Amino acid sequence: GENVEQHPSTLSVQEGDSAVIKCTYSDSASNYFPWYKQELGKRPQLIIDIRSNVGEKKDQRIAVTLNKTAKHFSLHITETQPEDSAVYFCAATWGGGADGLTFGKGTHLIIQP
């Protein structure tokens, strides 16, 4: 089955700086890669996703890049703000999202004021 590795487990950045979280996946058949933000005790919120036919996708301060050859994808957050503090999970699946998601272990992002 699919295995997703996520790094780092904790990331502390100064407010206004950029944050990068990296994930690798093992199954070359995976073709859908969403990123979720989860605040303590709350549901995961989809913040951005990318499909395997695209190399990069951007939505305001958030961007995701995908390297299919190397089987890794990354989340980039620019101009970080205190409200960006949360746990971020990457995930992978195949079938364009028709299958269940395999999640990474999560990154606790801390924005220092």
Added chain:
Amino acid sequence: GAVVSQHPSRVICKSGTSVKIECRSLDFQATTMFWYRQFPKKSLMLMATSNEGSKATYEQGVEKDKFLINHASLTLSTLTVTSAHPEDSSFYICSARAQRMGGEQYFGPGTRLTVT
């Protein structure tokens, strides 16, 4: 749009009893629903995939007779934890997917189960 609800949000039960958790898609028809479990400060682990009108598909290591899933309609899936034990205490989260929205999964708010 894409709102998913879960009920109850918290439940405490005694060992040996059964607990039912409901997952509803409120403003779309969910062709597929998924059930995940999340232990404190851990990641989400897929338990099973539920398609309306058919039997659920369980992930390896998940006991289908212990975690009963029923997907009776395009807006409702239920998870019943039977003969609960303290080690079943966890955060159970469902997600729903609608083909018309491109396949993204939207999560419910989760149910905190505590077995005493």
